[in-house]
Amino acid sequence: MVDFKEIRGEFPILNQEIHGHPLVYLDSAATSQKPNAVIDAEANFYRTINAGVHRGAHELAAARSTMAFEEARAKVAKLVGANAAEGEEEIVVTGGATAGLNLLATAFGNASLGRGGEAAKRFALKPGDEIVVSRAEHHSVLLPFQELAYRTGATFKWIDLTEDGRVRTDNLDEVITERTKVVAVTHVGNTTGAITNIAPIIKRAHEVGSIFILDACQSVPHLKVDFHALDVDFAAWSAHKMYGPTGVGFLYGKRELLEALPPANFGGSMVELAYMDHEAQYMAPPARFEAGTQPVAQVVAAGVAAEWMMNIGLENIEAHEKTIAAELLKLGDIDGIRILGPRENVDRIGTVAFDVAGVHPHDVGQFIDAQGIAIRVGHHCAQPVHRHFGLYASNRASSGVYNSVEDAQALVEAAKGIRKFFGVE
Numbered sequence: 167m168v169d170f171k172e173i174r175g176e177f178p179i180l181n182q183e184i185h186g187h188p189l190v191y192l193d194s195a196a197t198s199q200k201p202n203a204v205i206d207a208e209a210n211f212y213r214t215i216n217a218g219v220h221r222g223a224h225e226l227a228a229a230r231s232t233m234a235f236e237e238a239r240a241k242v243a244k245l246v247g248a249n250a251a252e253g254e255e256e257i258v259v260t261g262g263a264t265a266g267l268n269l270l271a272t273a274f275g276n277a278s279l280g281r282g283g284e285a286a287k288r289f290a291l292k293p294g295d296e297i298v299v300s301r302a303e304h305h306s307v308l309l310p311f312q313e314l315a316y317r318t319g320a321t322f323k324w325i326d327l328t329e330d331g332r333v334r335t336d337n338l339d340e341v342i343t344e345r346t347k348v349v350a351v352t353h354v355g356n357t358t359g360a361i362t363n364i365a366p367i368i369k370r371a372h373e374v375g376s377i378f379i380l381d382a383c384q385s386v387p388h389l390k391v392d393f394h395a396l397d398v399d400f401a402a403w404s405a406h407k408m409y410g411p412t413g414v415g416f417l418y419g420k421r422e423l424l425e426a427l428p429p430a431n432f433g434g435s436m437v438e439l440a441y442m443d444h445e446a447q448y449m450a451p452p453a454r455f456e457a458g459t460q461p462v463a464q465v466v467a468a469g470v471a472a473e474w475m476m477n478i479g480l481e482n483i484e485a486h487e488k489t490i491a492a493e494l495l496k497l498g499d500i501d502g503i504r505i506l507g508p509r510e511n512v513d514r515i516g517t518v519a520f521d522v523a524g525v526h527p528h529d530v531g532q533f534i535d536a537q538g539i540a541i542r543v544g545h546h547c548a549q550p551v552h553r554h555f556g557l558y559a560s561n562r563a564s565s566g567v568y569n570s571v572e573d574a575q576a577l578v579e580a581a582k583g584i585r586k587f588f589g590v591e
């Protein structure tokens with residue numbers, strides 16, 4: 167039995183009062199808090215190892231730092247079912263999900279310009295080709311791939327949502343066609359909390375020879391994911407949402423695809439041979455995609471976060487957060503409150519966005535904050551999702567491993583007073 171109360175005790179930040187109330191943190195979809203193990207790993211790296219990786223001959227750089235960095239890559243690979251053996255690595259270090267998704271869109275753009283030779287042609291786009299996303303996307307999927315369409319002349323299309331905000335799968339043959347070259351879809355909606363039924367989307371994408379990209383930002387922290395089993399081609403996510411540090415994230419790519427993909431960022435540590443008068447020869451992946459000095463301390467700490475999650479067990483985390491989701495969904499029973507997303511506690515996570523009739527989300531956020539409860543308000547970088555619900559912004563509560571059912575109950579109790587307080591009841 168996992169003791170989730172004890173786990174909560176590993177998060178020093180939660181041990182404080184806000185406006186005279188014990189802090190209730192329900193904003194993990196924006197960023198998660200960090201356990202001592204992660205905080206210590208980052209600090210200890212600076213105390214004992216600090217050096218760049220894969221360069222220099224001295225012990226700290228050539229051996230200890232490089233080893234810690236590569237061990238972290240292997241732990242992260244294990245978390246998501248990816249290869250980590252030397253020469254077969256499938257995890258690329260990025261600055262976060264946004265950086266990883268932009269890396270892909272830029273690399274595909276470079277392939278479209280003929281860069282990367284014959285092998286990269288599978289990523290090239292031209293007028294008449296199609297890029298498909300869903301309406302559930304965070305702007306960090308929507309915008310890089312929309313821009314890629316503008317740059318290459320490809321047609322930009324999307325899969326729409328059901329009334330309760332799930333990505334539709336009933337018309338995939340119409341949306342994903344023989345002309346589709348890229349499909350990019352979120353695993354879990356950052357507003358609705360809905361888990362996308364990605365299997366038929368991946369199947370259809372592969373049927374027509376398309377690349378499938380998964381935004382795994384909101385799934386990796388909460389669910390057991392296995393990219394090999396899912397058969398995704400690429401996936402991007404951020405460490406700071408999975409109890410790791412800010413400023414770092416990961417891009418998964420099937421090894422044969424990473425080998426064929428041209429680089430997107432150029433500079434030190436990604437080149438084998440560089441000349442003044444002819445083309446450089448780039449390194450094999452993952453180094454080819456890791457130009458410049460890497461955020462080594464953060465990667466090492468992210469590896470510790472991955473290990474920490476695996477020690478708790480992803481199935482346990484998922485089951486625990488399901489109990490919190492059940493409680494948060496009771497927000498929908500309050501008069502004047504509407505949940506944006508599935509009402510039933512099935513194929514969803516503990517991310518629950520809601521609208522309070524007649525009260526602006528920023529007012530809701532302040533009212534809730536005054537009681538020591540942290541939620542997110544705004545459009546959550548997902549404006550098309552909000553338009554789907556006829557809104558510009560909403561309020562969002564989202565769970566993490568440290569939350570208790572009592573945390574969710576505190577929010578529900580507080581929410582009961584919102585409309586009365588603002589005189590709209």
Ligand SMILES: Cc1ncc(COP(=O)(O)O)c(C=O)c1O
Pocket residue numbers: 195196262263264265304306307352354355356381383384404547
């Ligand atoms: C579903 C989803 N995708 C992408 C992102 C972007 O992540 P980051 O800002 O860490 O790059 C987020 C973050 O909010 C997200 O929730």
